[in-house]
Amino acid sequence: MANVIPEKRVHAEIPWSLIAYAGISDETSPPTVAIFLRDMRLNIAYAKAGDRHWKLLDDKAWSTFPSSISRSDGQQLRYVNYLSVVTLRGRIYLVTYQGNILKLSIRPRPQLIPIVKDQTKHSMWHGRVLCPNVVSYLVPPNDDDHRMLMVRYYGDLTHLTDHEQRCIKRRKKNDLIKLPSKNPCRYNWRILQVFEVDIVRKKLVRVDGIADDRAVFVGDVACVSLSIDRFPSILGNTVYLGMNSCCAVGFGLCHLKDRTVEPRLEHVLESGRKAPLLVDISLFHLGRIVPFARPCTLEEYLVCSVGFKNGIKD
Numbered sequence: 001m002a003n004v005i006p007e008k009r010v011h012a013e014i015p016w017s018l019i020a021y022a023g024i025s026d027e028t029s030p031p032t033v034a035i036f037l038r039d040m041r042l043n044i045a046y047a048k049a050g051d052r053h054w055k056l057l058d059d060k061a062w063s064t065f066p067s068s069i070s071r072s073d074g075q076q077l078r079y080v081n082y083l084s085v086v087t088l089r090g091r092i093y094l095v096t097y098q099g100n101i102l103k104l105s106i107r108p109r110p111q112l113i114p115i116v117k118d119q120t121k122h123s124m125w126h127g128r129v130l131c132p133n134v135v136s137y138l139v140p141p142n143d144d145d146h147r148m149l150m151v152r153y154y155g156d157l158t159h160l161t162d163h164e165q166r167c168i169k170r171r172k173k174n175d176l177i178k179l180p181s182k183n184p185c186r187y188n189w190r191i192l193q194v195f196e197v198d199i200v201r202k203k204l205v206r207v208d209g210i211a212d213d214r215a216v217f218v219g220d221v222a223c224v225s226l227s228i229d230r231f232p233s234i235l236g237n238t239v240y241l242g243m244n245s246c247c248a249v250g251f252g253l254c255h256l257k258d259r260t261v262e263p264r265l266e267h268v269l270e271s272g273r274k275a276p277l278l279v280d281i282s283l284f285h286l287g288r289i290v291p292f293a294r295p296c297t298l299e300e301y302l303v304c305s306v307g308f309k310n311g312i313k314d
Contacts, residue, residue, distance in 0.1 A: 020221065026090030027106040034092055034104055036085050046110060061111040084138045084223050088148055088199075095138040099152050099204070101197060115202050133158055137218035138197070142225040147196045149225070150204060151218050151239055154191035165189075173208065177259055179250045192239065192254050209256035212236045219243070219306030226302075233298055240299065242307025243267050243289070252303070265300050266292040 020038040024031050030049040037043045047054045082094040082102075092104040093115065101116040133156055139149040157165050168174050169189075177190040195204035210216065215234045217224040219242020228236045240253045243264065252264035270290050291300035 021085035021094075023085050023087040023092035023104065024090070025087075025092050025104065025106045031090075032106045036082065036094070042082065044104065044110075046106070055110075057110055057112075061109070083135060083220065084218075086138045086140045086148060086223075088140065093138060093148075093197075093199075095136045095150060097135050099134065099136040099150060101138070101150070101204075115199060116197065116204055137223050139216045139218060139223040139225050142214065142227055148199070149210065149216060150195045150197055151216065151223075152191075152193045152195070157189050157191070175259075177251070177254060177261055179261070188250065190250065192259075194239070194256065209237045210239075215240065217242060217302045217306045219303075222306040224302060224306055231298060240303055242305075243303050265303050267300075267304055268292050 018037045019035055021036040023034045023036070025034065028048055032046055032048040034044055034046045035054075037045065044057045045054045046057070082096055085092065085094045087093075093101055094104065094112075095101050099116075100114065102112045103115050105111055105113045134152060134154045136150055136152040139151060141148055157168075160168065168176060175191045175193045177192055179188040179190060181188045194207050194210060196207055198205055213228050213236050215226050215228060215236055215238045217226070217240040221242065226234055228234050235253070235255070237256045238253055239256065241251070241264075251261035254261050267289050268291075289304060290296075291304055293300060296304075
């Protein structure tokens with residue numbers, strides 16, 4: 001049985017600060033609304049018009065995917081850690097940090113169904129904490145009917161062997177991003193990959209870039225795809241990283257044509273203090289975060305909006 005939450009108590013049981021995403025599924029009539037919760041433990045609540053209660057996905061719904069791994073002492077941990085959600089043609093899709101894409105199927109019973117299984121083991125132990133060295137973002141199509149994209153970022157090259165690292169650095173075309181380090185003779189290497197998501201064939205299609213007339217903004221709160229024909233101030237074939245997102249410490253945007261990067265756009269707390277890095281989206285006591293430049297550009301607005309839940313809203 002799924003846990004139920006009385007509708008009149010939903011705001012008490014599910015604080016607004018924990019709601020990361022919402023999606024709408026047309027599998028039922030009327031459609032079902034799913035609320036994706038992000039806190040110390042991830043969960044999904046769902047209901048449709050006329051229901052008296054919200055329900056939470058039960059353990060069986062999560063178990064349709066290889067959803068647990070073991071610590072060294074045998075303790076089981078839930079493995080489906082999602083970062084972004086997209087509603088596409090009446091279906092709800094989510095991506096895990098590692099790049100696995102799942103569909104939230106409502107009928108005959110709510111469950112997570114694997115669509116693309118990819119990069120399932122790229123996590124590392126730091127002490128007793130499991131940390132992914134990779135984050136993935138699911139980007140919805142824009143109005144020009146481009147396909148759904150997945151952007152995947154590796155914070156280092158530790159998932160590759162020494163031989164694989166040497167080989168990829170020798171290639172003329174690769175996914176590497178070269179960042180300066182404290183040692184002037186060495187670099188910090190990152191990987192930024194872009195894929196088209198083929199839902200029908202259930203696979204990721206590697207692409208060197210996105211259309212010259214398209215840019216994407218990816219963050220821990222939202223992902224947006226825009227046409228530069230409608231917004232000419234935005235740079236085409238570019239990935240903008242949301243402020244305070246998991247991968248925006250070293251740089252702020254990447255030009256996919258030549259893999260060059262630019263620094264993060266500057267944002268501050270509304271009080272004027274410098275905005276912190278990598279702050280959890282549920283922390284609101286810090287105050288609202290706004291672009292340093294006011295009035296701000298569209299890029300500055302979107303980088304703030306997709307990267308931090310308490311970001312600019314005006």
